[in-house]
Amino acid sequence: MQRFLDAEPLTAAAFAPFGAVIEARDETSVPINQGYTTRFHALATAETGADGQAILSLFRARPRPPQLAMLERHPLGTQAFVPLGGRPWLVVVASAPSGDACRAFLASGDQGVQYAVGTWHHPLLAVEPQDFLVVDRAGPGENLEKAALPEPVTLRW
């Protein structure tokens, strides 16, 4: 029997157990630069531990089949993804590395996310080819754990 996981809209409230949504929310807005810029301030804080540093990378993603077989997590730091092409993309997170604990979110092209430290998530899921800015941790120690899902899950959106 095929198991399905249906994506829900991404909202800061729904995503709160897993991390932060990086989007222009009015309650974070501050006018700066003589009014020529609006700053949506501190939507996420990078956590890297005392021995790590936040690095900025670009991820160039291609769509992949919607059958999900594994999750991963980064126990030593946060990881943020912000789409650069203005196109929707998918986020799959879980409170534990089992299919039942998975939740999927359809992010708009104006929404990034930051996974909280140690949050189980699926590797990057593009709906269309798209580049992302990624802010995560560099530093000593093993910052990647992987876990197979007990059975594959098919993502629907």
Add this chain to the structure above:
Amino acid sequence: MQRFLDAEPLTAAAFAPFGAVIEARDETSVPINQGYTTRFHALATAETGADGQAILSLFRARPRPPQLAMLERHPLGTQAFVPLGGRPWLVVVASAPSGDACRAFLASGDQGVQYAVGTWHHPLLAVEPQDFLVVDRAGPGENLEKAALPEPVTLRW
């Protein structure tokens, strides 16, 4: 007499005295996620000092008149800007807060920059309305210095 500052193309080599260019350069590329993603790794490292943290914000910028009258710098941390709309934008930096020391760069919509700690720069200069992801420092201490240019400079691109 009006003084002009002409923008040059943004390249990593030309910008090196002022910081890093955040762009997909082949020499930084690593295949990950079973080949579905190319990671352009560690294009910039956020520096915040031991008592600071890197935060992620969005800046919503409107174009402003090209007459430049001041510069600013952040003595306690780096500051990175990555365009989210794929549109060109302008970067003005200086080795000292004088008009003669200014250099201007026209960045493509695929290029971000990170100002090195303490680098003099003009506040965000959009060519068209555009959002940017900004990674900079939060923490104790005064992280903003401003300086008036001895005479205004008109930016051309």
